Amino acid sequence: MDYQDHIKCTVSDCHYNVEKKYCKAPAIEVNVDNGQMTAGRAQATMCKTYKSS
Ligand code: SF4
Numbered sequence: 001m002d003y004q005d006h007i008k009c010t011v012s013d014c015h016y017n018v019e020k021k022y023c024k025a026p027a028i029e030v031n032v033d034n035g036q037m038t039a040g041r042a043q044a045t046m047c048k049t050y051k052s053s
Contacts, residue, residue, distance in 0.1 A: 015051040
């Protein structure tokens with residue numbers, strides 16, 4: 001599977017981002033913002049694999 005098919009991401013200043021559309025990282029880790037195990041809404045989640053470009 002090509003990376004363009006499985007992870008869409010618009011975080012343009014991430015090292016792994018391609019064209020403000022896709023993630024090229026081989027794997028990503030996503031956690032809840034506040035360290036808890038439940039988010040309740042998408043906005044409360046964040047990508048821990050983010051790397052400043
Ligand atoms: S590592 Fe996370 S923030 Fe960076 S492009 Fe991939 S999904 Fe987006």
